[in-house]
Amino acid sequence: MATTTADQRRAEARAAYDAYLAQCPSRQLLARISDKWVTLVICALGDHRGPLRYSELARRIPGVSQKMLTQTLRALERDGLIGRTVTASVPPRVDYELTPLGHSLLEPIWHVKHWAEQHMPEIDRARTAYDGARDEPTGAVRASG
């Protein structure tokens, strides 16, 4: 009967995972802010310290597609982190801005950014060392870090 357990184990694992996420609020938020576009949008709005238009936001986040930007903005709006203001004039203007709640998220994110800026060189060195070690296991000549 060992073969039938595969499906059961999948269901169990799924349920356990779901329950795990459900019981732990930080995990839910983690899942939200772990999205890179979310963080970039928050940072962009926070950096500008004011409302930004859709296109302006897209301009500040190179590499983002309209789809993902819209999707991210909708998600953030739904979560109450950003506000969406529509000016229904001939040139459609939509402004996005951080809500107080979204603004409060900037602080913890700033800590992470700060850490990143401080320790990025170390990480870069670690990467080089790791890659170099993998490339030359015998340990002959290692590239300068």
Place this chain on the structure above:
Amino acid sequence: MATTTADQRRAEARAAYDAYLAQCPSRQLLARISDKWVTLVICALGDHRGPLRYSELARRIPGVSQKMLTQTLRALERDGLIGRTVTASVPPRVDYELTPLGHSLLEPIWHVKHWAEQHMPEIDRARTAYDGARDEPTGAVRASG
């Protein structure tokens, strides 16, 4: 060769995006920690305050596949955030632990987690309000969660 325009634009955008990431260290780290498994692994190791085996780590992060766990662990090892200790005995044992660098990342991450725990209810309320508003723009009576 008009068809190459699309490819060119893609390459340009890609290059711009890449350059954007390259010039901004925080973006690089952001791209790394924006991976939810990364954060979960870091938190799991930090929470346990000691080395954890591969299977033990997988047990503490329900829903993660072996592939992603291994992939994440490799990336973190490469970045010098975690250490990997292989005990090549008859029962293969591989222990992972936070390096000092990885440990220092715990603090900023903790801030984020803390924020999440504090503001999750607000976000939940915002979501409900948003969904409710979308469901009944006219203001009809609708009693869905």
Place this chain on the structure above:
DNA sequence: CCGGATCCGCGAAGATACTG
């Protein structure tokens, strides 16, 4: 038996063209 690498299927991310 544990740790991990590989292959396959699926769903989401991404780019493009189109609409209001």
Place this chain on the structure above:
DNA sequence: CAGTATCTTCGCGGATCCGG
């Protein structure tokens, strides 16, 4: 200018097999 629909591509997740 803002946003949507469609197609493609890619990365995740799962199952299976391999090495120690």
